[in-house]
Amino acid sequence: MADIKANLENLFQYIKEKQLLNGTVLVAKKGEILYEGAFGDxxxxxxxxxxxxxxxNLASVSKPITATAILLLVQEGKLSLDDYLNKWIPDLPYGGITIRHLLNHTSGLPDYLDLFEVYWDKAKIADNDDLLRYLIKYKPERLFAPNERVEYSNTGYILLALIVERITDMDFADFLQENIFKPLKMTRTQAIGVRKENIEIDDYAYGYVYDVYAGEYVLADDFEESKMVTYLDGMLGDGGIQSTVGDLYLYERALSTGALINDVLLREAYTPPKTEIDTPYKYGLGWIIEDNEEKGQIIWHSGGWPGYVTILKRFMDHEIVIIVLRNKEQDFDFDQHILHAIEQAAFDLPYEIAKERPRLEHAQVLPEDILKRHVGNYALIDHPDLIINVFLENNRLFIKMPGSMKLELHAKTENNFFIRGLTIDVDFTTEGSKELVKIIDGTEVQIAETISN
Known part of the structure; x- marks a missing residue:
C-alpha cells in the first residue's frame, strides 16, 4: 500500500498548499490508516x-449511529423492526408506520424543519419532546402511505431517538454513551446540543457560512438564513452528534469486524426496501447504498448543516474507508470534486484536482417591490402536477420545490438569483404572455410556468 500512501500524501500536500479544504480527513484500507490530517481553522x-x-457537528452522519442504537435493541430482543410506531408512541396521529419505515425513510412523515419554521418561538431552543408535541398538536399531513416510496425524513430519526428512550428509560445521549461510545473508546464523541447546554468542547471546530451580502465568512448563528442552528440545537437522532475522524473510524471498524451488530442485522441494514414506487435513491437501515461498477458496493452517509459538511464512506469490497469533516462552507460541486480526488487516490487511480477554490457569489439587496414581481406558484412544464412556490418573508425571497424545504434566493440581478452553497441558479423570464422560472443545476434545466400571482 506504499503507492497509495504516497498518492494520498501528495494529494493532501497540494490541498494544504492551495487551501482547498477546511476540515479533517482520514483514509484507511484493510484496517490500516493510510492518511490522517487537518487543514485550516x-x-x-x-x-x-x-x-x-x-x-x-456530524449533522446527518449521526443517522447511522441512531440506527445502530435501534439495531442494538433489536439484537437484545427488546424491539422488532416491524413493531408499529404506535406501540411505543401511542399518542402519535399516524398509523401503519413501523420502526423499519422510520429507518429506511419510507414512513411518509413530513420533515419537521418547516413545522418549526412556522410555529416555533425562535427565542427558545427546541428538543425532541417539542417535536413530538408539535406532531400531536398540528398533525402535519403525511406525504404518502408507508412503503410507497423512499423520501428522506429527519422527523423519523428523532422519533427513533424517542423510542430508544421509552424502551430503555435512559436519555438518548446517555444510551449512546454507555452502549456505543464508551465500549468503542470513542472518547471525543457525544450527542449534545452545544448551544442548548451552553458548553465548550476542547478543540471544537466551529461552523462557518459565507455571508453573501458582506462577502465574508461568519458563524452560522450570525447569518439570518442559517439561524435555525440555534433554535433547533436540542434535536438529537437526525443529527446532533459531535465527533472526530478518529472516533468515527473506531465506529466503522466495530461495524466492519462484527464487534457491534451481528451479520444478520447488518445484512438487513445494507439492503434497500422494496417499495411500491421504485426510486434510484437506495437507503437501508441508516445507510445510503450504492453499487458502483468500478468500486463495488458502497455503504455511506453524508451530512449537511449550516457550516458543516460531513461524510463517512465505506467501500465494502475493497475495505477502504474515507471520512471527511468540513467546517467552512464552500461550493457543493467543488466539495464533490475534492472528494472524488480523494477516492481516486485511495484506489490508486488517476485524478484531477483544481488549482484554486472557486469564489463564492456575492448577492445584491433588492427592494421589496422588485422581489414581489417573482412571487407566485409555478407548475413544472414536464410535470404540471408538481408546483414550485416562490414567496416573500420579511423582505426575503424563497423558493420551495416539491418535497423539499424552502431555500432562500439571493439576487445577482433583478431577474437572476442563486441558492447559497449550491451550484443552482434560478432565473425569472417572460416568454410571450407566460412568466417562467428556470432552475439551472449545471447542465440540467427545469422550467415552470406561473399559474397564479
Whole structure:
C-alpha cells in the first residue's frame, strides 16, 4: 500500500498548499490508516488551527449511529423492526408506520424543519419532546402511505431517538454513551446540543457560512438564513452528534469486524426496501447504498448543516474507508470534486484536482417591490402536477420545490438569483404572455410556468 500512501500524501500536500479544504480527513484500507490530517481553522476569530482530534457537528452522519442504537435493541430482543410506531408512541396521529419505515425513510412523515419554521418561538431552543408535541398538536399531513416510496425524513430519526428512550428509560445521549461510545473508546464523541447546554468542547471546530451580502465568512448563528442552528440545537437522532475522524473510524471498524451488530442485522441494514414506487435513491437501515461498477458496493452517509459538511464512506469490497469533516462552507460541486480526488487516490487511480477554490457569489439587496414581481406558484412544464412556490418573508425571497424545504434566493440581478452553497441558479423570464422560472443545476434545466400571482 506504499503507492497509495504516497498518492494520498501528495494529494493532501497540494490541498494544504492551495487551501482547498477546511476540515479533517482520514483514509484507511484493510484496517490500516493510510492518511490522517487537518487543514485550516477551527476558530477563525483566533486562527486556532484544526487538528486530527478536532470535534465537529456530524449533522446527518449521526443517522447511522441512531440506527445502530435501534439495531442494538433489536439484537437484545427488546424491539422488532416491524413493531408499529404506535406501540411505543401511542399518542402519535399516524398509523401503519413501523420502526423499519422510520429507518429506511419510507414512513411518509413530513420533515419537521418547516413545522418549526412556522410555529416555533425562535427565542427558545427546541428538543425532541417539542417535536413530538408539535406532531400531536398540528398533525402535519403525511406525504404518502408507508412503503410507497423512499423520501428522506429527519422527523423519523428523532422519533427513533424517542423510542430508544421509552424502551430503555435512559436519555438518548446517555444510551449512546454507555452502549456505543464508551465500549468503542470513542472518547471525543457525544450527542449534545452545544448551544442548548451552553458548553465548550476542547478543540471544537466551529461552523462557518459565507455571508453573501458582506462577502465574508461568519458563524452560522450570525447569518439570518442559517439561524435555525440555534433554535433547533436540542434535536438529537437526525443529527446532533459531535465527533472526530478518529472516533468515527473506531465506529466503522466495530461495524466492519462484527464487534457491534451481528451479520444478520447488518445484512438487513445494507439492503434497500422494496417499495411500491421504485426510486434510484437506495437507503437501508441508516445507510445510503450504492453499487458502483468500478468500486463495488458502497455503504455511506453524508451530512449537511449550516457550516458543516460531513461524510463517512465505506467501500465494502475493497475495505477502504474515507471520512471527511468540513467546517467552512464552500461550493457543493467543488466539495464533490475534492472528494472524488480523494477516492481516486485511495484506489490508486488517476485524478484531477483544481488549482484554486472557486469564489463564492456575492448577492445584491433588492427592494421589496422588485422581489414581489417573482412571487407566485409555478407548475413544472414536464410535470404540471408538481408546483414550485416562490414567496416573500420579511423582505426575503424563497423558493420551495416539491418535497423539499424552502431555500432562500439571493439576487445577482433583478431577474437572476442563486441558492447559497449550491451550484443552482434560478432565473425569472417572460416568454410571450407566460412568466417562467428556470432552475439551472449545471447542465440540467427545469422550467415552470406561473399559474397564479
Amino acid at each position: 477551527a476558530d477563525m476569530s483566533t486562527n486556532r488551527p484544526l487538528t486530527s482530534r478536532s470535534v465537529f
